[in-house]
Amino acid sequence: MSDDQRFGPGRHVVLPGPLRLDGGGALAPVEIAYETYGTLAPDAGNAVLICHALTMDQYVASPHPRTGKPGWWTAMVGPGRPIDTDRLFVVCANVLGSCMGSSGPATIDPATGREYAMAFPVITIRDMVRAQAMLLDHLCVARLKAVVGGSMGGMQALSWAATFPDRVEAAVVIASAARHSAQNIAFHEVGRQAVMADPHWNGGDYYQGEPPAAGLAVARMAAHITYLSEAGLTEKFGRRLQARDAKSFGFDADFQVESYLRHQGLSFVDRFDANSYLYITRAMDYFDLAEEHGGRLANAFRGSSARFCLVSFDTDWLYPTRESRAIVHALNAAGAPVSFMELSSPYGHDAFLLDAPELYRVVTGFMGGGT
Amino acid sequence: MNLRPDLAIIADHVAPGARVLDIGCGDGLLMAALRDTKGVDARGLELDAANVAAAVGRGLSVIQGDADTDLADYPAQSFDYAILSQTLQTCRAPDKVLDELLRIGRRAFVSFPNFAHWRVRLSLLWGGRMPVTRLLPERWYDTPNIHHLTVDDFRAYLKEHGVAVEGAWFLSRGRKTTSAAANVLAEHAVFLLRGTGTYNAG
Numbered sequence: 001m002s003d004d005q006r007f008g009p010g011r012h013v014v015l016p017g018p019l020r021l022d023g024g025g026a027l028a029p030v031e032i033a034y035e036t037y038g039t040l041a042p043d044a045g046n047a048v049l050i051c052h053a054l055t056m057d058q059y060v061a062s063p064h065p066r067t068g069k070p071g072w073w074t075a076m077v078g079p080g081r082p083i084d085t086d087r088l089f090v091v092c093a094n095v096l097g098s099c100m101g102s103s104g105p106a107t108i109d110p111a112t113g114r115e116y117a118m119a120f121p122v123i124t125i126r127d128m129v130r131a132q133a134m135l136l137d138h139l140c141v142a143r144l145k146a147v148v149g150g151s152m153g154g155m156q157a158l159s160w161a162a163t164f165p166d167r168v169e170a171a172v173v174i175a176s177a178a179r180h181s182a183q184n185i186a187f188h189e190v191g192r193q194a195v196m197a198d199p200h201w202n203g204g205d206y207y208q209g210e211p212p213a214a215g216l217a218v219a220r221m222a223a224h225i226t227y228l229s230e231a232g233l234t235e236k237f238g239r240r241l242q243a244r245d246a247k248s249f250g251f252d253a254d255f256q257v258e259s260y261l262r263h264q265g266l267s268f269v270d271r272f273d274a275n276s277y278l279y280i281t282r283a284m285d286y287f288d289l290a291e292e293h294g295g296r297l298a299n300a301f302r303g304s305s306a307r308f309c310l311v312s313f314d315t316d317w318l319y320p321t322r323e324s325r326a327i328v329h330a331l332n333a334a335g336a337p338v339s340f341m342e343l344s345s346p347y348g349h350d351a352f353l354l355d356a357p358e359l360y361r362v363v364t365g366f367m368g369g370g371t
Numbered sequence: 372m373n374l375r376p377d378l379a380i381i382a383d384h385v386a387p388g389a390r391v392l393d394i395g396c397g398d399g400l401l402m403a404a405l406r407d408t409k410g411v412d413a414r415g416l417e418l419d420a421a422n423v424a425a426a427v428g429r430g431l432s433v434i435q436g437d438a439d440t441d442l443a444d445y446p447a448q449s450f451d452y453a454i455l456s457q458t459l460q461t462c463r464a465p466d467k468v469l470d471e472l473l474r475i476g477r478r479a480f481v482s483f484p485n486f487a488h489w490r491v492r493l494s495l496l497w498g499g500r501m502p503v504t505r506l507l508p509e510r511w512y513d514t515p516n517i518h519h520l521t522v523d524d525f526r527a528y529l530k531e532h533g534v535a536v537e538g539a540w541f542l543s544r545g546r547k548t549t550s551a552a553a554n555v556l557a558e559h560a561v562f563l564l565r566g567t568g569t570y571n572a573g
Contacts (some may be wrong), residue, residue: 307432328434329444337412339427340434341420358424365428 006139007036009062014099015134019096022124022286028045032135033101034093035079040141047141048083049090049132051149051156053353054280055272060092061085066271072353075360077106082363083148091139095156096131097123097279103131105148105275106135106207115151117275118204125152125287131157133167143167146367150174150352151319152280155287158327165303170364172309172320175316175352177323178297178330179288184318187226191219195274196332204275216274217265223262229315229348233257290330293337297330308338309366311352311359318349341365372409375417376545377482380561384480384538385411389451392416394438394468395458399426406431410518416441439463442471446541450475456482456561459518466528468556473534473567482561487521487554488543506558522554525562538563 019026026206031180035058050073059325061078075092077083093100098119105120112119138143149157149167154176161171169173191283198215200206217270225233237257241247243253253259293299308331312324331338335345343358345351352359374382378401385391387409393402396415399422405411415433417423426433434441438455439462453476455468460483461467472479484506485491496504501511509515522541529536541548541557548556 067513141382310428325436325441327440328432328436332434332444333446335449337414337432339423339432340436341423341427342435358420362424362427365424367429368428368430 002020003039006102007040007334009035009037011035012160013135013138019127019131019134021121021127023122025121027096027103029098029123030131030134031101031103032093032131033106034091034135035060035062037061037096038088038212040089040139042139042208044089045143045145046324047089047134047143047144048082049160050077050090050145051132051153051160052092052095053149053151054284055268055277056153057098058094058329062097064271075355076363079159082360082367084367088145089141090143091130091136095128095335097128097276097277097283099273104273104297105279108177115207117207122282123279124283125155125159126163126292127284129163131154132156132160133164134297136167139268143169144173145172148172148363149176151176151349152284154313155284159290161304161306161308162227162293162300167305168304170307170309170366171368172311172366173192173324173327174311174359175313175349177319178290178327181323182347187222187283190222192278192281193252194218194222195278201274204278206274211269212274213269216272216277217262220268220276221261221265222259226318227348227350227361229346232346232348234258235346238346247339254275260314298333299335301331301334304334304336306336307366308336309362310338310340311362313348313351314342315343315347316346316349316351374401375513376542377561378404378558379481381456381482381541382408383410383456384563385409385452387411390449391452391454392445392450393451393454393456394442394472395461396422396426396433397454398422399429399431399433401431401454401456402426402431402537418452442468442475445471447474447477448477448568450477452476452478453566454480457484458479459483459519460520462518465518470567473564474564477566478537479564479566480561481525481564482559483520483525484516485554485557486519486524487523487561488558490558491538491557493554522557522560525560529562531565534567536562537565
């Protein structure tokens with residue numbers, strides 16, 4: 001481990017910016033909270049960027065400071081893991097707009113001395129990627145050996161290959177999509193409306209008082225259903241009752257599945273900012289990589305010489321296999337080297353975060369290949 | 372590298388440094404051999420997930436997909452060679468797959484088991500049962516081979532469709548056999564075809 005203060009767990013940097021944004025404005029300064037694992041090679045040729053999903057964070061392989069839970073992808077990232085920190089230098093940064101230390105609505109706006117709240121600019125997936133590029137400049141990483149992500153992280157990986165073709169040697173895109181469908185947007189809108197319908201939301205200005213916890217919990221409950229498969233829910237809960245022998249003929253959490261969702265909602269509000277949830281879901285809804293490239297997805301990859309690896313899960317109905325196939329077809333049309341697999345799992349979209357030996361095998365092979 | 376005889380013929384006749392699409396690439400054995408011995412830029416398409424995982428593990432670019440449905444997005448003449456080995460007879464629409472093969476590749480290798488081999492003929496003639504042979508080991512109900520063909524069927528098809536043949540090899544027990552009697556003596560046939568150039572399916 002080097003003495004360089006830029007490297008290691010729990011890092012935070014304030015970059016002067018400005019970061020020009022797709023929405024027209026600019027952000028300055030740009031705060032980025034991040035972690036690094038492993039040692040950057042003298043030629044800086046072993047850097048891998050991990051991009052996290054909507055409500056994840058930079059703690060990919062170390063315990064979350066607030067919840068104490070282990071890193072969210074310790075089976076994928078670490079010593080001897082598919083993304084092997086014994087030989088790779090791994091960076092994971094909290095995305096722009098989030099609430100774990102990077103600039104977001106809960107950050108203090110230097111112009112006012114108060115939280116940005118809804119004065120924070122609306123951002124895009126590409127803005128998140130540009131902020132990550134600024135961080136990599138700061139770390140003196142010119143090229144990425146790989147950029148890896150699942151779900152929204154996969155969108156960032158795609159955006160990286162399209163936005164910085166000269167900086168990406170390989171991209172791993174898991175359970176993701178090149179654009180948000182009407183159904184994806186619809187579910188996100190339910191979540192946002194739940195937050196904004198909570199009187200505590202107060203136009204986003206709640207940092208001095210009570211946060212809109214009830215609204216955010218409902219948003220999380222609705223979203224959580226989309227992360228699981230119908231068969232998975234049936235297997236886990238069925239119609240079983242929660243700690244009772246008979247229905248209550250009331251509106252308590254009679255069913256185990258209700259109790260589970262309420263727990264998911266409540267535990268989420270302890271670790272996530274409601275305004276960040278609005279901004280990040282918006283960024284995902286705006287994501288349409290083909291639209292950024294004249295309406296043809298293949299055009300997004302014309303300048304890229306990266307190798308691609310795409311993986312989908314057969315029970316994922318949030319970003320189903322056909323979305324990955326559309327990306328694969330575009331990569332074929334662009335002549336890019338691409339591998340693709342649909343893996344079988346009962347767990348729906350969340351499969352990529354759960355124990356997935358086949359996924360690890362594919363990523364291990366892909367990361368070892370081409371070296 | 373111990374390649375199956377039909378694959379060895381294909382490997383021998385691919386030019387070094389070429390771009391190759393192997394359709395039905397299995398676990399990537401031929402692709403890896405072409406990459407390692409000839410510096411070929413090989414891409415693969417394979418139906419079976421375990422085979423795809425194995426090929427990716429070899430550092431190859433392989434997508435899980437179906438020759439019947441996933442060839443349309445490859446641009447015309449985007450590969451020097453498109454290879455379809457022991458896969459034609461498993462396709463739902465072999466004629467459409469051949470069209471795509473000849474569109475995508477400047478040249479195409481096609482190999483298939485010959486259903487008119489004398490052992491197959493004898494089996495059907497004397498046994499009266501669907502042949503189960505060394506090269507066609509599955510029974511009628513579990514075989515993936517849904518469009519059996521013979522060397523002469525294929526020759527007739529190529530003639531009807533005006534496809535130019537640049538080479539043909541016939542194998543029996545791993546050894547080459549004559550072209551003249553191939554329809555009876557060959558267990559395996561390998562054809563090298565010229566692509567249809569500017570033809571564009573879509």
